[in-house]
Amino acid sequence: MYTIQEVSQKVHVSTYSIRYYDDHGLLPTVKRDENNSRVFDDVDIEWVEIVTCLRATGMPLAKIKHYIELCLEGDQTVPERYRIMVEQQRETMAQAEKIQAHLRLINKKVDHYANVLINNKPDTLMPNKHLEKIYTQDY
Incomplete structure (x- = not known):
């Protein structure tokens, strides 16, 4: 116990x-x-x-x-329990696929930043890089 x-x-x-x-x-x-x-x-x-x-x-x-x-x-409910678990299995697999997609993007960013740091290069893949140009332009 x-x-x-x-x-x-x-x-x-x-x-x-x-x-x-x-x-x-x-x-x-x-x-x-x-x-x-x-x-x-x-x-x-x-x-x-x-x-x-x-x-x-x-x-x-x-x-x-x-x-x-x-x-x-008892056993007479096995078919319904099976349906419940299959449904949860599908939902969990869909969640896992979304997480895998997020992980791929994060891995891409990690690789990018590692390359920037190792090669001492500027970050050229910043998503909002175009905003820097807008904010620094003379009007």
Whole structure:
């Protein structure tokens, strides 16, 4: 059994978030000890991990709760759970593609600035370089 602090360290989620998830019925198997403190087992940690994953990929709490309720209902809900996960997979892949596009642009800028620094050259790719000419022109 684990304390909330141990779970927090193990899964890199704040104790506040874990308490919030538990208070909102997103951790259905968490137990309490004689002092009414939450105690977690390995199954509870798996619930924390899936809830954290789904939140991090943008799933609303209400939809996570629905997913958990389906899990608790049993095997007859597997088709709906599968649809939920496929939808989340698609959304997460789209997010990842956007992040990859951003990373490509950042990598391009890093390479450019490294080249400017290594070769001691002026920055010729500044996006607003044309504004310098406008501001420095005599009128």
